[in-house]
Amino acid sequence: MQELMKADKNTAIPMQSKKGYSKLKTNLKYIRENYFLYLLIAPALILTIVFKYVPMYGAIIAFKDFSTIKGILGSEWVGFANFTKFLSSPNFGTIFMSTLKLSFYGLILGFPVPIILALMLNQVRRAAIKKNIQLVLYAPNFISVVVIVGMLFIFLSPTGPINQIVTLLTGEPVSFLSDPDYFRTIYILSGIWQAAGWSSIIYVAALANVDPELHNAATIDGANILQRIIHIDLPTLKPLMAVTFILAAGGIMAIGFEKAYLMQTAMNLPTSEIIPTYVYKVGLQAGDYAYSAAVGLFNSVINVVMLIVVNYIVKKLNEGEGLY
Amino acid sequence: MNIKYTRMDRMILSLNSIFLFLAILIVLVPLVYVVLASFMDPTVLLNKGLSFKLKDWSLEGYKLILGNDAMIRGFINSILYSVGFAIVTVVVSLFAAYPLSVNGFVGKNLFMTLFIITMFFSGGLIPTYLVVKDLGMLNTAWAIILPGALNVWNIILARTYFKGIPFELHEAAKVDGASDLLIFFKIVLPLSKPIIFVLAMYAFVGQWNSYFDAMIYLEDPSLHPLQLVLRSILIQNSTDPGMISDQLAMAELKKLSEMIKYSSIVISSLPLIVMYPFFQKYFEKGVMVGSLK
Structure with missing residues (x-):
């Protein structure tokens, strides 16, 4: 019976949601019981974060006077200087x-x-x-x-x-x-x-x-x-x-x-x-x-x-x- | 049923056949030309064009290409990168797609949103390059394999496929006390051969045909894949003829480069040409499933 309840959350929640059961608790229980599913999705998440989201954050160098020595955080902000440089360039x-x-x-x-x-x-x-x-x-x-x-x-x-x-x-x-x-x-x-x-x-x-x-x-x-x-x-x-x-x-x-x-x-x-x-x-x-x-x-x-x-x-x- | 065609209809159908025939010619003529030219003596080809006399034919181009170290190394590199890329892509996509296909998977919307955002926004060339550089992946095969391995479209494709597997199978297994691990590896994966095949082929062909990542991430020529070697043979040679002052040497070089151009195209396309007729229908299916969602 436990197994069946786990299989379909929609039927499982009304049966389990007594007073005091917060949604968070139910979710944590789900994650604990189905940790394997999260292991499966982990590699994709890691690749997405490293190669998609970190570069999105890195795009802020567009607003900086970036030097590889100072790094992304250490470089100084220059506002839209890089953009105006492009917009006003003869090319x-x-x-x-x-x-x-x-x-x-x-x-x-x-x-x-x-x-x-x-x-x-x-x-x-x-x-x-x-x-x-x-x-x-x-x-x-x-x-x-x-x-x-x-x-x-x-x-x-x-x-x-x-x-x-x-x-x-x-x-x-x-x-x-x-x-x-x-x-x-x-x-x-x-x-x-x-x-x-x-x-x-x-x-x-x-x-x-x-x-x-x-x-x-x-x-x-x-x-x-x-x-x-x-x-x-x-x-x-x-x-x-x-x-x-x-x-x-x-x-x-x-x-x-x-x-x-x-x-x-x-x-x-x-x-x-x-x-x-x-x-x-x-x-x-x-x-x-x-x-x-x-x-x-x-x-x-x-x-x-x-x-x-x-x-x-x-x-x-x-x-x-x-x-x- | 038998449709009776009016005169107007018959005219339209004839015109249709003629236009389709022309379309086929337009596609085939350049391809056939390259294949035929690869067997020709370059001097004859340059002066007279294609000839069907046996004495004008030659296998010299193929001999040169097969004896060319850069070409052989490129071929081996390309196979390694394409196979590696295909394996990583397929594993990552299938693994990610399965939880997303499970009913009631907590966090499904969050994960899906995270993936889909990357289809519309990207950090751009330079920030991505800097990440790869900071990870110390420059001049390694990882730079070719990892950054592009996650393709959201592949995940959607696999998820759609998993959803098509009858849910009763999961249910029955769960009642029998099977864990998610067992269900995924013993029930879902064995039923997923077609989708594994489609994803692997897409990844292999995509990687085989690409040159851009290799150009920016791999400086060492011994790591270059076939497409970069081809680029130097087909494109860079012909753009600056002014480099060689000696007329005779230039003529000789021109002859040589002409000779290997056609055969290098044929050799590099060989794996795909051989695979193509068998796999075309799977590719087509992939496009269809992908366009539904």
Whole structure:
């Protein structure tokens, strides 16, 4: 009987809560009796605290004149000096706009592609064919970013296959990799090439759950495929699209460091230098920890603000359905 | 049932097939090109492009890559880091997920909140680096394995899976007097092979493909994983050709680096290429479970 009571707290509490039994006591008893559960969760808690919460505390160096000798606590407070240094630096405008444009165009161009792919895949009737198409379309997701950028360098180099064609047509190769004007296009298109198939999974699954009777009824009423997509498939995907869009827009400043850094050449910096690569360079390469932490914090704050704003807008447009 | 297609429908379906076919081509052509090019004589490739004459083919690129110490060491390092990372991630995630799936676990909300906050806020690159540095983990495998081992998404995934295990099993075991320890190791874990598999594969592939942590935490080249070795072959070589003044040496070097570029891509992707067709459906399942919660 004791064992059963322990198994379900909801039934256990009313039976045990005599006068004088405080909630704390019940909880302590629970912890004593189920200490093994707490042992299990301990490693995850320790890792979270050490590698997530301690750095959050460490982010206060953004407000300090940090020196490794004095440590985080010993260093002197300088208020917002590190932030104003960034905001007033001549690079600020360019870096900020590069970050924003790269993410914004990436979101606008990249967002619809998985949805269109899913709608197209949904029209493939034979399951075996559909499976094989998916197998191919998902594959690029598993290629490492180093290999992706390496392939871009191979294909787009002045003597690479694409320039061989370009030279044949116009007589002159285009310097895709060093020209700042091409950076964003290459970054975004290669991103779509890699991720669109994989991102379509959730949409494909949502479409597979549509009641076939809906489609049958619509067909009998004389609706063609296009009309059924517009009136049945798209409304099905709408809530999912809203959530995906909010999450993507919320991460707009959290754009990946890894690919942009690899794609940087000395020539294309005007468009390829974004806040995360800048944080890395001034922080770890130049060793200006406090300044770099301030730039990183600035970026995170913009992110949170974006998430809240976009969620608000989508909620307004989507009849009160947002992320939260 | 048999659907009768109108002329309009048939047109749309044909267009759909054409577009899907194009999508497949767009994905496959660059990949196939790299594989074919890895077997080509680089001089022919540079001057004429792909050729299907047998005399233009060569295994030189593979010989060079397999005889390259940095590449071999990188391969071994990558296997060690990826396996180590996968083991730590899976153990930590499963251990944390089980209590969170138990009904009436005191502190569940507190722990969950602690985990979820980290999905939205982070200390940032520099503060995290300083922690790793202060712990003396720079230039050790721990810097690669520990900081990223806790992935909240993995915990949610495993918890969702555990919740799907019929509760009667726990009940029956409890009545029989089994402890939490026994229930977890004898009942829950043996039923959890699919989720263990999914988490391990995600962790392995993620670590295999990443270079960033290794770049900031490992200075010693002998510790570098494959992706960093690849980076120096594929990317750093081609960005600054101005370094070599001697024309002939440069041509020779260019030929050499061209030769190993393609074969290094193929070799480094080999483990994933071999695994991919078998594991694709598990990965897909992982995405689905994760998106439900």
